[in-house]
Amino acid sequence: MSYFFQFLFLITFIGAIAFFVINIKKVIRNIHLGTGNLPQDNKSIRWKKMARIALGQSKMVVRPIPGILHILVYLGFIIINIEVLEIIIDGIFGTHRIFSFLGLFYDFLIGSFEVLALIVVGSVFIFWCRRNITKVKRFFKKEMNGWPKEDGNIILYIEFILMLLFLTMNGADYWNNANQGLELAGSFPISQHLFSFFQDFHPSTLHVVERAMWWLHILGILFFLNYLYYSKHFHILSAFPNVWYSKITPKAKLENLASVKKEVELMMNPEVDPFAASPNNENEASEKFGAQDIFDLNKVQLLNAYSCTECGRCTAECPANITGKRLSPRKIMMDTRDRIEEVSKNIDRNGQFKDDNKKLLGDYISSEEIWACTSCNACTEACPISIDPLSIIIKLRQFLVMEKSEAPMEINLMMQNVENKGTPWPFNNSDRLNWNN
Template sequence: MQYLDNIIFLILLVAGFGLFAKSLFKIYRNIRLGREINRSDRKAERWETMARVAMGQSRMVKRPVAGILHLFVYVGFVIINIELIEIVVDGIFGTHRFLATIFGHTFYNIFTATLEVLAILVVIGVVLFFIRRNFYGVKRLTMKELFGWPKNDANWILIIEFALMVAFFTMNASDLVLQQRGIFAEHGSFPISEVLISPLFGGFGDSILIATERAAWWFHFVGILFFMNYLYYSKHLHIILAFPSTWYANLDLYGKFSNLDSVTAEIKLMMDPNSDPYAAPAEGDVAEAPSKFGAEDVFDLNQVQLLNAYSCTECGRCTSVCPANITGKKLSPRLILMKTRDRLEEVGRNIDKNGKFEDDGKKLLNDYITKEELWACTTCNACTEACPVLLDPLSIIFEMRRFLVMEQSAAPQELNLMMTNVENNAAPWQYNQADRLNWAKD
């Protein structure tokens, strides 16, 4: 049974990454349920946007305190998990601190010391975030839409990250004491563990120290696999999906309304004095009309909008600047994305159960997002401007409004009156065109 540990490690590794790949495939499949959209233009600008916003965190630091803390957690956690490479090699082949043989003594010392500094920054970040989220009373983090699972999810992520860092320090501290006793070869520099934790282990026997180091090593490894597979159920999918979301982001003016080609062609035909309205259109003259105008369910949204729903981290920056929400309206841009994701997940479970989507009698409109929410939006673009990863809840609102107006003729009375006036008077106001300049007579 000499290689039992290596076999168990390999089984866990394959199972962990296999389940993670299965989860990613489900997300990909669900996103593909949406309408196709071409966002492959302006590639250089898209790469630059992704590097600046997703990797460089340029929008996070608009709120400096939260931005800097997020940078600690983001950079630290990502770089620390480079050590997973070493853990994987050591776990499969039974080596100990494999990278030391690759990097050499001096560079490996710098590498491990850097990881320790980053790890303590992660600990500081997650502790302050936990206090801020649960005790400091930031309004956007205490709204009722976060009660229950969203709040618990955010706290669990912080607790998991804290536990992983504690395991990391415990592993290093016990390793350091064993190195000092000559049991392990001297590899690495551990400035934080040496000061904070290794003095606690001075009175431990060698066998207890070895067991502590191994337990912390296994906890760190299994914890990373657990965290990775927990992401599917968590808002923290943005760790992965923020990158494609920023690459496929809308690079046009925020809030620019997308005209439908079929409607544009029809209007041009109506405005052409030489056209015969009764003539059959020549092939290719008129764009093919979509099967449905606007969006009633997630199938009617485009794939980038569904990707946005999965990418939302529920930070609430969009809702905190929404004038409708601030003045007590029901609308919350964050909740628009959360509800879209919830409906998409429900559709995904339906497909998992039945092999294909079976009508469940529900729609995104009304069952998840109400008309009151949609018409409360002022289309001011504050939400899209505030989002740290360029998500666009306004585009979902646009599409659902389009469905209400063009498919159901269900616009509010005020809007119907305005459109009637435009049709009859070529102006939004209810008076004849000849009277439009009466206001200037006096």
């Protein structure tokens, strides 16, 4: 029977890891639908930024209470899952607590894992109360209806259950050994007291309970691993590369369109033949300005969309949203990710993308939303993992202005003045010296 369970575990484990790898490859493929290359410059700066923001979570503690609780859950959940390595080895080889030979160090590890598990349970409960009892406003914006709202609670339930299964497994194992006078492997400062009623159970019953909790715990972890792809909690994996590849230049610095810059340079140098300036001049003339769909966004922007935690800090800081405008930076990222996933399913069905008569701009994000943006960068400053919603908004605006000639009346008037009078203001050039009066 032992060999049967080893085989069953091995098949389950390989299947779960294979499914996870398939989904990760799909994400990587989808990110590479974007333009350009992922930045590789200033590596030392990027490593330091990733260590400070992604690992150290420096931007989370701007709001101390949720920030500290998040760090506790993050560290607790990651550190506790070190014991998953032992579970995997035990499952494959049919052993039990194979690392127990570490002696006192093993006792320290298991004891610290239990303390962390209890902290995670408490922190998750507080997070649940914030979402469902005190109802923090940023969790109840329009874009958070339906699945996004449910997903936030599902994650909390999974984390709570996994920690409870871990403690129950340890408690049953402790009392099973204690009741039989066997040598204890590990230290159980929480579970032995939390499940003290196990001391009245028969050893065979406790063995069944311990095995059941062991299986449920590892199956829960494998389920959680594969659930990440469908959840906002994919940021557990993507936050680190997202911060590493994030913008390291000043936030307010906008990137020039290379094609526009080249045309301006040609205009400023009349001696250069514009048709001889580049062998690819014809292709450059037909290049799309800005972004209409995800294929026009760069790879970092698509990675940003996958990394969004939907925490809403960006929207909570957005002055346009605060004053009642339709713009929500969080929704911009969620809509971009939804469009990526729709394109991904299209590719899966057809082997390549087939036009579905949909675009990110118009079908997902409206022009009203992007023109409500003040370009203040409050959203990028507030994001805990350096996501840049403004860069997507700017790209969509560029498409509307340069491809569709669509802009608010005030902007059109300003551009007409620049074209006709050389200034943004509707004053006659002959009166230029009187403008300051």
